[in-house]
Structure formats: C-alpha cells, structure tokens
Amino acid sequence: MKILVGYKRVVDYNVRIQVKPDGTGVVTDGVKLSANPFDDIALEEALRLREKGAADEVVVVGIGPADLTAHLRNGLAMGANRAIHVVTDEAVQPLTAARTLLKLVEKEQPGLVILGKQAIDDDANQTGQMLAALWDRPQATFASKVEIADGKAAVTREVDAGLEVIEAELPAVITTDLRLNEPRFIKLPDIMKAKSKPIDAIEFASLGVESHDHLKTTHYAAPPKRSKGVMVKDAAELVAALKQKGLL
C-alpha cells in the first residue's frame, strides 16, 4: 500500500505573528518556517505504518512555491520514499488543495492519505474532509490512534464528547490530532541520504485544477488586546475581588 502525506510549510508555531500596520497581511519576511506540526505527525504515522509492514511506500506532497524543495527534503530525511512538489506561487486555499490532492490521488492510487487536521496558518481544518468528499471515500478526522488491518482502518477520533472509534474501508483519508504520535527527529546521515531521493515537480497549471471560486481576504487586523490586570497578594484578596465582581 502507498500512503500520501500532506506536508505543508507554515510559519513556525513559536513565532509571534505580527499583523502589518496597513492591514494587508501578516509579517512573514524573515520569520522561521517549519512543517505544519500536524503534518509532521501525519508523516510519522505513515512511516510507522510502513515500518509495521502495513505500507510499502510513503510519498510526501507539498503544494507551494519553487523554494518548497528544501522543506520537502526534510520530509525525505525523516523517511519518506519520495516527494511530489506541485509548484505554484498562489496561496492555495483548502478547496484548491483538496482538488489538487485528488488529481494526485487519481494518479498515484494510494490506499491511504494522511493529512494534518489543520494547517496552523489558515487554521481552516477543511482540506482532508474536502478531499474525502471529492474522492467519495471515508474520512477519519482528528485521529489519535490508527490501526490498519484487512483493508480497513480502525481510527480513534478526539471529539468534544470524548473518544470516538470508527471503522473506515480503505482507501480513506485520515487527519491527525496532536496525540497520535510524537514525530522523530531527523538525523544527520538521513539528511545526506535524502539528497538522492526523488522529488517530482509538477506545474500546478498542468493539473487543470479549477481554482477561481474562493474566498477573498480583504483585511487583516490584530486581535483586540486584553488589558493587563491587577495582582493580588493572597487568597483572601482574590476571593474578595471575585466576590466584588459577582463571580463568587
């Protein structure tokens, strides 16, 4: 079985995002970029499935600009067999990402697609569900445990009420939650090895993906700031303050 993994590059989760004063975007010049944390988890899960013998090939997919290559090399160094780079300078919204992934799915015929539950830049939480709909296959979102056997995936999902277990026939789309696994660190020899692994570059335009009917972002603003409050010196003062506000 082949596994396709979504491997998006985003602003590193430790960066404190600043909105540009003119409201046209956020400052991304010179900030650290990393793999979307949920995508590292997706890749780790795919690698573990391969190591267990449930899969034989892991392919990382990135949709983005020409300089995405270095990022995809990290995915190869972590252990993916090869990478597909869909090259585009446009910001790709989830519906376009899903349609693009569908084209790759049709070509590659994977048994499983593992994506992050959300990209921490747009926080959309849509692409996996959209791909599953367009592909007309099962989706198991917010996965915290995955077991593959007999052409089926048993997936434990983190839902508001607790943990839900569903069974999905393969091929299927799984999206990862944080507790699915802890991604491995990349080791130096693996970086060397990754240099000889193939990255297929495909021009976005050549895929014939419809990408016009999307959302237009007209303004960026910083969130309203909470003003700094007061410090109290002991428990009695805290209780008094809360009673005064009518909260106790």
Add this chain to the structure above:
Amino acid sequence: MSKVLIIAEHLGGKLNPSTARAVSAAAAVKADAIDVLVLADSVDAVAAEAAKIDGVSRVLTIARAENAHPLAAVLAPQIAKAAAGYSHVFAPSTTFGKDVAPRVAALLGVAQVSDVMSVEGSHTFKRPIYAGNAIVTVEAPAEHAVVATIRTASWPAAATGANSAPIEAVTTDAALPSHTRFVELKQGKSDRPDLQSASKVVSGGRGVGSKENFEIIYKFADRIGAAVGASRAAVDAGYVPNEMQVGQTGKIIAPELYMAIGISGAIQHLTGIKDAGTIVAINKDAEAPIFEVADIGLVGDLFKLIPELEAAI
C-alpha cells in the same frame, strides 16, 4: 434574500447548546428564514428542542437508521441535498461541525468560511487565523451558497422558550455510503457543568503534577460550581482525558470566569480563552506569560493557595 440552514448538533437525544449559538450568527446575517436541520435515527426530542429557539422559522428532520451516529460521510450527502435553495449553511465550529461542514462544502463545490466570529454583511465575515493572532475579513462569492462554521465562543446562545416553530419531515434521495461505520464512543462521564457552556471554568496545567493531584482542582471546581478544563500538557501527561483540553486544538470557551491554575499561558492555550469575561491566574512563577492576560493574578504555590481559597470563600 438570505435563507440559512443550520445543522443541529445533538447527542443522546439532546440538542447541543452550540446550535442556538449558530442561530445567533444566522440572525446577524439578517436572514429572512432560519431553518434548523436535524439528522438522527429518532428525531423527535431534538427537533422539539430546536423548535423552541427564538428566531427559528422551521425545523426540518431527516430520520434514518443510518443517521444514528454523526458520521460525516453519511450526513454530508443528505445535507448537501437539503441545502438546495439556501443562501447559507451553518454548523457550529465544534468537532461535529468541523468534521461535516467541509464535506458538505466540497459536495456543493464551494469554499468554506471556518470559525465565523462576526458577520459584516451577508457574504462578509471575520475569522481568526494563526491561532487567533490575526483576525481576517473574508468575502465569500455572492453567486454561491456560503458554507460556514460558527465559532461558538463568539456568539451568545439565542434565547429559547417563546418560539414553537413548525417541524417538517423531509426526505432526500441521497445515496448513503456504507464504507464508514461507527464502532463506539468512549465518553468520560461527569456530573460537573459542561466545559463548553459553563459560566465558570477552573483549569489545571502541568503544574498540578499528577492525576491524583488533579483531585484538588476537581474539589475546588465543585466548591464554586465550575466546569473543569486543562492545558494540553496536563492531557498529554495523562492527568485528565482529552475532552478537557482547552485551546487552539482543544475547546474554545468563553466563560464569565476562567481560572488557570499551574498553566504557563502558551499562545495555543490562550487562543481558547480569549473571550472569557474574567481570567484569574495562579502560578508560582511571577514571570509566567499567563499574567500578561490575566485580569487578576496571584503568585504562589497552588497546593498552598487552593486550600486557602476554599477557606476564604
């Protein structure tokens, strides 16, 4: 003319309060009609509850055995059919809504607006990105239906009781897949208030130190009638189950009182509590970032301070 279809969320025959919050967002669209769609195996109790929400025009029901559990792959084709004639389809931004709404959007061939915080016009919305560190205004194309999830913490629940909207059964000819099956739901049972709708929440973090120590947090929460939440670090360390996690990847909540105890205040945690009325922080580290957003801060050891608080109440 706007017509909004709201997908009801429910569990065990009870309507989730997030549905009434989505009704408030629909009202902000200045909709001419707000219909609530209930998909279940037995719809009556949930539909009756939905019919009471102020502002609801009609409650539509699709009762099918396949709808016994909320499987997105099964629900989405029915919702997509039922959405014909509506200008907007809203679902709450809970794990239920986040799972099903994008599947509906894709079937309709439209983009989705996630986590609507405010409605600026029938097709213009504000939503958070980068864990709430930026708020964007987005415009959806006017020629398509708008599919959106509603950030529940940004909206009050519409009042309930005065309305009695008509309830109508609808049938769809949607073909339902059998490739996805529900196995089980492991629910932590608790008599405490529900974390997502409670007016007071007490949360513990890594500073609480162990599963056993978390009893201190439960006891204090019970004393003041609060729900209990936790940071991701506390969940990851196994002190509490996952459904208690507050934050970017957990629950986004807006209680009147939020008490963060032994929580450092990472950006991803703060995302979940930005809309709280009063934030109280208790932490032994005076430099902890949580104090930058807390309305009331108290520096000290939680194991000493909590018993003192209980004594002082």
